[in-house]
């Protein structure tokens with residue numbers, strides 16, 4: 001990285017901090033929600049008890065000897081962290097590992113009857129079929145007669161603010177969605193983004209949440225394909241359920257069905273995407289690294305080569321932002337271009353702010369935010385940004 005010395009990596013061991021609250025409060029709440037969502041048997045309940053106990057008082061344990069992804073986790077730092085408290089290792093690592101262990105506890109990785117059953121699916125489906133989603137899809141009818149550039153802008157902002165819909169975030173902050181969003185962006189490289197989206201070949205979109213975030217992401221892709229703004233799109237989703245509402249291939253299928261079954265304009269977007277999947281205009285990928293506990297600076301060669309070949313990579317959401325810039329205590333005015341210099345091609349972050357990490361702010365912007373809200377603006381989910389390099 002050029003001139004910027006790395007800032008300290010964020011750990012979860014400071015009581016009262018946001019990362020500490022995620023490990024100490026959000027994770028047990030997620031386990032409670034998962035227990036209630038399915039009629040699991042005694043074996044799963046025992047495993048979930050053990051996970052809660054381990055997270056609260058114990059240490060990170062080795063994966064089972066027969067785990068099919070044991071080698072992968074070894075390469076991702078497992079051996080270094082085994083035996084240490086969940087709170088004392090990089091927060092990005094311990095959070096990510098929590099979801100791997102949770103899926104193990106409910107039998108997701110099998111073999112057995114619960115293999116492949118997404119423990120978060122009931123809440124994802126509830127959101128996908130909510131009144132709010134109906135309203136967002138109905139809004140497409142009003143947009144139909146507007147000029148293309150206006151539609152692009154509306155769909156881009158739909159995708160950006162769709163990131164507020166995050167089921168994990170809502171678990172630890174029930175009032176989050178009710179709080180009014182602040183429409184002025186804390187950083188706005190929208191012009192640079194629009195330039196990159198002119199006559200582009202391949203757009204990679206690294207997706208974040210399913211449901212009310214994935215729907216606007218898909219609408220944006222359908223619109224850009226339909227108007228020849230991009231030639232093809234590659235949608236990167238998670239290979240397994242992650243951070244409660246992160247999108248998997250099954251969620252893409254649910255979202256496409258939701259669109260094709262909807263009344264009005266939405267169905268046309270759905271049908272176009274369905275055919276784009278068939279003719280290669282839209283490809284879905286689920287690379288193992290998408291669930292890695294590591295920053296994008298550590299991209300493996302095959303993923304790196306794929307992103308290097310894209311005209312633009314759109315990185316959605318808070319967790320992807322942490323992985324893009326590095327989950328570190330950067331001074332907020334640290335240049336976004338410097339901390340993303342490792343990324344193999346043009347990249348844009350579309351994110352609502354839901355964790356402490358932030359870069360690329362003007363000194364005046366930071367000062368105004370702090371004067372108005374203390375440090376709350378970093379995690380409240382009410383502010384958003386578009387940053388491009």
Ligand SMILES: O=P(O)(O)OC[C@@]1(O)O[C@H](CO)[C@@H](O)[C@@H]1O
Pocket residue numbers: 022095163166168169208209243316317318319320322354355
């Ligand atoms: O990536 P997303 O869905 O926008 O947000 C994920 C999130 O809710 O989870 C993490 C904390 O657990 C933070 O990165 C953020 O608060």
